[in-house]
Amino acid sequence: MGLAMLGAVSQGILWGVMVLGVFITYKLLDIADLTVDGSFALGGSVCAVLVVSGVDPVLAIFAAMLAGMIAGAVTGFLHTVFEIPAILAGILTQIALWSVNLRIMGKSNTPLLRVDTLFSNVTDATGLPQNVASIIVGLIFAILIIVALYWFFGTEIGSACRATGNNEAMVRALGVDTKVTKMIALTLSNGLVGLSGGLICESQGYADIGMGTGAIVIGLAAIVIGEVLGRLTPGKLRSFGSRLTAAVVGSVVYFLIRAIVLQLGMDANDMKLISAVIVALALCIPVVWEKYQLRRAYARSAKAAPATPAANSEGGR
Numbered sequence: 001m002g003l004a005m006l007g008a009v010s011q012g013i014l015w016g017v018m019v020l021g022v023f024i025t026y027k028l029l030d031i032a033d034l035t036v037d038g039s040f041a042l043g044g045s046v047c048a049v050l051v052v053s054g055v056d057p058v059l060a061i062f063a064a065m066l067a068g069m070i071a072g073a074v075t076g077f078l079h080t081v082f083e084i085p086a087i088l089a090g091i092l093t094q095i096a097l098w099s100v101n102l103r104i105m106g107k108s109n110t111p112l113l114r115v116d117t118l119f120s121n122v123t124d125a126t127g128l129p130q131n132v133a134s135i136i137v138g139l140i141f142a143i144l145i146i147v148a149l150y151w152f153f154g155t156e157i158g159s160a161c162r163a164t165g166n167n168e169a170m171v172r173a174l175g176v177d178t179k180v181t182k183m184i185a186l187t188l189s190n191g192l193v194g195l196s197g198g199l200i201c202e203s204q205g206y207a208d209i210g211m212g213t214g215a216i217v218i219g220l221a222a223i224v225i226g227e228v229l230g231r232l233t234p235g236k237l238r239s240f241g242s243r244l245t246a247a248v249v250g251s252v253v254y255f256l257i258r259a260i261v262l263q264l265g266m267d268a269n270d271m272k273l274i275s276a277v278i279v280a281l282a283l284c285i286p287v288v289w290e291k292y293q294l295r296r297a298y299a300r301s302a303k304a305a306p307a308t309p310a311a312n313s314e315g316g317r
Helices: 002-028 035-052 057-080 086-105 118-126 130-152 156-166 168-173 178-204 215-232 240-263 268-304 309-316
Strands: 109-111 206-208
Touching (some): 002 035, 002 130, 002 156, 002 178, 002 215, 002 240, 035 057, 035 086, 035 215, 057 086, 057 118, 057 178, 118 130, 156 178, 168 178, 178 206, 215 240, 215 268, 240 268
Antiparallel strands (some): 109 206
């Protein structure tokens, strides 16, 4: 049980890098970018082929990030230049990436047998178990990315990207080219997704053509769970840095829930159903909680309100 939980934490942190990418498009641009499923597998495919070819594992991971950025740029190009709806542009890119990934690997699966990876190097250097090494590496990447995103979205162009999702018409009226901000956000988002695909590839020891299937669902579930946890905390995490951190925490919680469900004997084939239920519950809980808080506030105000003159006169009679 302990090993399963440790493995879930390590997977949650590594997938958390992908969740940060989804956060950019879903929460900042208000777009559910379906490129994610394809760019995640693209990152894994590129990383696996390069590592097997003898390229340094760290360079292979950053090459996976670059590949993801190219995929995001393609979606951005289709959306901004040809004005194809964002969700359809993402679907088109995702479908095309299936064939691209097969071309890159030459087959549906590329194992990393008898080759060094970033995680095996850390394990050999420190003597730590693979799961612990994965947690350490994942935390380093997650922290660096959160800091970088916090800095970037505080700059002028980053603030314009955030404002584009809030009120595109207003941003355009201020003279900002929203096509550029959308292109930047989609490219950056899928770059992080590709980076996560490379990390997962080296962590699990293989790349598979279907490794990105359902990635967008995991990303959305983790974001929603992170937001729910943020709302349930006493201080209510509202700062941008806190929201980024909550997205990664949500990813860890999501994989912990999956691990617990599997430990309880649930069929692994039901994981898609479980994922859908988790997302639905995470979406419903905030609504129920807010209604409960409103009712409590209304009940308190009604109890504290002074009696009306009419009520007093009635009482006097």
